Amino acid sequence: MGNAMVERVLxxxxxxxxxxxxxxxxxxxIFVAPMIQLIVFGYAVSTDIRNTPTYVVDHDRxxxxxxxxxxxxxxxxxxxxxxxxxxxxxxxALDHGDAIVGLVIPKDFSRDLETGQGASVQILLxxxxxxxxxxxxxxxxxxxxxxxxxxxxRDPASVLALEERAWFNPxxxxxxxxxxxxxxxxxMLVALLLTSLAVVREREIGTLEQLRVSPxxxxxxxxxxxxxxxIIGLADLTVxxxxxxxxxxIPLRGSLxxxxxxxxxxxxxxxxAGLLISTVSNTQQEAFMASFLVFMPVxxxxxxxxxxxxxxxxxxxLTLLNPLRHFLEIIRGVFLKGTGIEHLWPQLLWLAAxxxxLLWLAARRFRRAD
Amino acid sequence: xxxxxxxxxxxxRKEAIQLRRDPRSLALGFLLPVLLVILFGYAITxxxxxxxxxxxxxxxxxASRELIDAFRSSGYFTVVETLERPDAIGxxxxxxxxxLALVVPPDFAEDMGGESPASLQALVDGSxxxxxxxxxxxxxxxxxxxxTAIAVEGQRVALPLTGESRVWYNEDLSSRxxxxxxxxxxxxxxxxxxxxxLTIAREWERGTMEQLAxxxxxxxxxxxxxxxxxxxxxxxxxxxxxxxxxxxxxxPFRGNAVLLMILATAFLIxxxxxxxxxxxxxxxxxxxxxxxxxATFLPAxxxxxxxxxxxxxxAxxxxxxxxxxxxxxxxxxxxxxxxxxxxxxxxxxxxxMIVFAVVGLALATRIFRKRIG
Numbered sequence: 001m002g003n004a005m006v007e008r009v010l011x012x013x014x015x016x017x018x019x020x021x022x023x024x025x026x027x028x029x030i031f032v033a034p035m036i037q038l039i040v041f042g043y044a045v046s047t048d049i050r051n052t053p054t055y056v057v058d059h060d061r062x063x064x065x066x067x068x069x070x071x072x073x074x075x076x077x078x079x080x081x082x083x084x085x086x087x088x089x090x091x092x093a094l095d096h097g098d099a100i101v102g103l104v105i106p107k108d109f110s111r112d113l114e115t116g117q118g119a120s121v122q123i124l125l126x127x128x129x130x131x132x133x134x135x136x137x138x139x140x141x142x143x144x145x146x147x148x149x150x151x152x153x154r155d156p157a158s159v160l161a162l163e164e165r166a167w168f169n170p171x172x173x174x175x176x177x178x179x180x181x182x183x184x185x186x187x188m189l190v191a192l193l194l195t196s197l198a199v200v201r202e203r204e205i206g207t208l209e210q211l212r213v214s215p216x217x218x219x220x221x222x223x224x225x226x227x228x229x230x231i232i233g234l235a236d237l238t239v240x241x242x243x244x245x246x247x248x249x250i251p252l253r254g255s256l257x258x259x260x261x262x263x264x265x266x267x268x269x270x271x272x273a274g275l276l277i278s279t280v281s282n283t284q285q286e287a288f289m290a291s292f293l294v295f296m297p298v299x300x301x302x303x304x305x306x307x308x309x310x311x312x313x314x315x316x317x318l319t320l321l322n323p324l325r326h327f328l329e330i331i332r333g334v335f336l337k338g339t340g341i342e343h344l345w346p347q348l349l350w351l352a353a354x355x356x357x358l359l360w361l362a363a364r365r366f367r368r369a370d
Numbered sequence: 371x372x373x374x375x376x377x378x379x380x381x382x383r384k385e386a387i388q389l390r391r392d393p394r395s396l397a398l399g400f401l402l403p404v405l406l407v408i409l410f411g412y413a414i415t416x417x418x419x420x421x422x423x424x425x426x427x428x429x430x431x432x433a434s435r436e437l438i439d440a441f442r443s444s445g446y447f448t449v450v451e452t453l454e455r456p457d458a459i460g461x462x463x464x465x466x467x468x469x470l471a472l473v474v475p476p477d478f479a480e481d482m483g484g485e486s487p488a489s490l491q492a493l494v495d496g497s498x499x500x501x502x503x504x505x506x507x508x509x510x511x512x513x514x515x516x517x518t519a520i521a522v523e524g525q526r527v528a529l530p531l532t533g534e535s536r537v538w539y540n541e542d543l544s545s546r547x548x549x550x551x552x553x554x555x556x557x558x559x560x561x562x563x564x565x566x567x568l569t570i571a572r573e574w575e576r577g578t579m580e581q582l583a584x585x586x587x588x589x590x591x592x593x594x595x596x597x598x599x600x601x602x603x604x605x606x607x608x609x610x611x612x613x614x615x616x617x618x619x620x621x622p623f624r625g626n627a628v629l630l631m632i633l634a635t636a637f638l639i640x641x642x643x644x645x646x647x648x649x650x651x652x653x654x655x656x657x658x659x660x661x662x663x664x665a666t667f668l669p670a671x672x673x674x675x676x677x678x679x680x681x682x683x684x685a686x687x688x689x690x691x692x693x694x695x696x697x698x699x700x701x702x703x704x705x706x707x708x709x710x711x712x713x714x715x716x717x718x719x720x721x722x723m724i725v726f727a728v729v730g731l732a733l734a735t736r737i738f739r740k741r742i743g
Contacts, residue, residue: 020656023653023654023657025652025657026656026657026660029657029660029661029664030660033660033664037664037668040673040687040690041668041672041673043683043684043687044672044673044678044683044687045672045678049503049679049682050681050682051681051682052681053681094538095705095709095711095715096715097701097705100681120534121534122534122536123534123536124536124537124538125536125537125538126537126538126539127537127538127539127540127541127543127547127548127708128539128540128547128548128551128704128708128709129548129675129679130540130543130544130545130547130548131500131545131548131677131679132679133537133540133543134504134507134543135503135504135507137537138504138507138508138510138511139507141511142507142510142511142514145514145515145518146514149518149521165491165492165493165494167463167493167494167495167496174498174499174500176499177498177499177500189663190660193659193660193663194656194660197655197656197659201655201656204575204576205575205576281394282392282394283392283395284568284572284655284656284659285392285395285568285572285655286392286394286395286398288564288568288655288659289395289398289399289402289564290398292402292560292564293398293401293402293405296402296405296406296409297405297409300409300410300413301409301413305677306413307498307501309422309466311413312412312413315412315413337464339464343464343465
């Protein structure tokens with residue numbers, strides 16, 4: 001009996017794979033595209049500030065003012081794109097988006113600085129990208145302050161030295177933090193979308209009835225409609241994790257076994273949610289949009305780009321129901337911090353509870369539709 | 371065959387009726403954008419304040435307490451733990467209890483008066499590089515103003531050189547003002563592609579494509595007729611998202627609304643055409659959904675400058691972003707919302723929107739010629 005069941009599920013699996021990969025383009029889309037996506041987006045998801053386009057308006061035109069501009073350039077954070085003496089040009093550059101930072105040095109800058117009267121320079125920032133502006137402002141103010149301290153009797157650097165050390169990610173590469181997250185996002189997208197269309201496709205073409213009158217039990221039918229995508233998800237996950245390690249050189253400090261275990265646990269809720277969408281939808285269009293309706297909050301409330309800690313409290317509670325949030329904590333912990341199961345068990349537990357719960361809901365909904 | 375408004379209208383009506391029969395998809399078409407704005411508006415912020423900080427004061431002197439008070443009173447740091455031993459820092463950071471640990475070494479007070487500088491250790495959780503660099507920025511600012519105050523004690527001016535920073539367009543640097551206008555562009559791209567990427571694949575799957583092929587209509591009439599209802603939905607979405615952003619979240623709208631609608635129309639036509647092209651190429655809905663995601667959603671989200679600045683991407687990737695139409699539309703929405711600029715600044719982007727619309731329509735029409743007629 002058990003054997004017959006395995007036979008039937010395997011047959012169903014074979015059918016699903018054949019149906020999915022009948023179009024050879026599908027193979028490329030499913031296995032090659034995620035690799036390319038990881039590479040492209042791995043480079044894109046950087047919040048480091050470098051070479052910010054800067055416009056200089058130097059009214060002083062002295063040796064000292066040029067040294068200040070040099071200090072900006074030498075920091076590596078700013079790149080002078082143009083200079084002029086008319087403030088109108090600066091306004092135009094900011095309006096057009098040609099420059100993000102404007103540095104205005106007033107006429108008596110060098111005199112005021114040397115006579116100790118207290119000089120000042122103006123830093124104008126385009127705030128449309130609030131993140132860039134915030135970080136650039138910090139750098140600019142620090143460059144100005146330490147430039148000014150040259151003339152002080154006692155260098156502030158000789159008073160207090162700040163020793164900075166960034167843990168887990170010493171060179172503060174945002175890529176190390178974001179690439180593991182992109183893995184989680186891509187896998188969720190593939191698994192959710194594929195599963196969400198699985199049942200509704202048969203319903204739309206009218207072949208669902210055929211499946212129902214076949215000797216498959218509902219449980220076997222569900223297994224046949226989720227397992228293929230679980231297998232695809234795991235294969236994708238393996239491929240792009242290898243790309244992350246080899247191409248981007250992301251350090252893997254923790255246990256590989258823990259990573260595999262958590263990946264399996266993470267795939268289950270994605271499959272469950274997809275199956276649930278598929279059983280309640282009438283058309284593939286609807287299923288597609290519904291998966292998106294699920295997918296967007298999953299991305300936004302996961303801590304992928306926006307730290308969970310800075311969300312309002314109710315949303316922080318809501319994130320606990322988000323499998324991606326837990327997976328990100330695990331995958332970032334395992335990759336960057338080498339965190340072990342002794343710290344990550346709550347996240348694993350959440351994932352382990354969510355997957356079966358969603359699959360059970362989907363199965364119940366599916367049977368009821370009989 | 372010349373183009374006829376009657377035939378165009380007939381096809382548009384057929385498509386609209388088909389849409390109405392699938393009320394749940396239609397509802398999702400309106401619900402999704404609203405949900406996105408609300409989620410982004412309420413839940414999402416990059417603003418870092420109340421940085422959870424642990425303090426380990428090994429000096430226990432007046433000088434060290436003053437320094438720690440300087441951090442407390444800056445308003446950016448919340449001291450959540452006062453530690454006795456350095457090895458307590460590791461576990462706290464691993465569990466994410468703190469982002470920053472300040473360590474004042476035992477000889478801090480003596481060094482403060484002496485020739486060699488006193489040192490302060492700042493240990494920051496670097497795993498989120500973005501947050502970490504903001505945290506370090508604030509830490510440096512507090513440390514610098516503290517040491518400058520001491521260095522210039524007794525001098526004529528308190529600070530020899532000050533930088534007055536002023537932020538334009540988004541004066542209080544709220545991430546909401548950055549995100550909502552960008553969201554208009556991203557949502558347009560996604561909704562448009564999502565609505566149309568299945569239209570033709572569906573006809574192939576259901577076998578109604580041959581019927582359409584046998585109908586005596588010009589292929590441009592088919593394309594325009596199929597686009598029209600989705601264009602209406604897309605434009606309503608633009609209005610809804612804009613109003614929600616402005617009324618609910620107080621995002622400034624400084625430019626011309628008519629200009630926004632005109633450019634949005636051009637952008638939508640391009641995006642809808644691209645969606646139809648994907649649909650016609652894929653021929654199956656499963657493949658179409660995957661292609662639509664790869665071609666529209668992820669690039670619009672990650673390569674448009676919506677959240678990740680294009681200037682810091684590697685050069686080859688920057689070159690790729692020129693192929694992402696959302697990149698240009700994003701300049702338009704941010705320009706109109708925040709900068710209040712008009713055609714004089716946005717004419718290049720405007721022109722590119724029109725090019726995008728023409729290319730989108732041409733792609734969709736061409737693929738029809740190859741398949742039918």
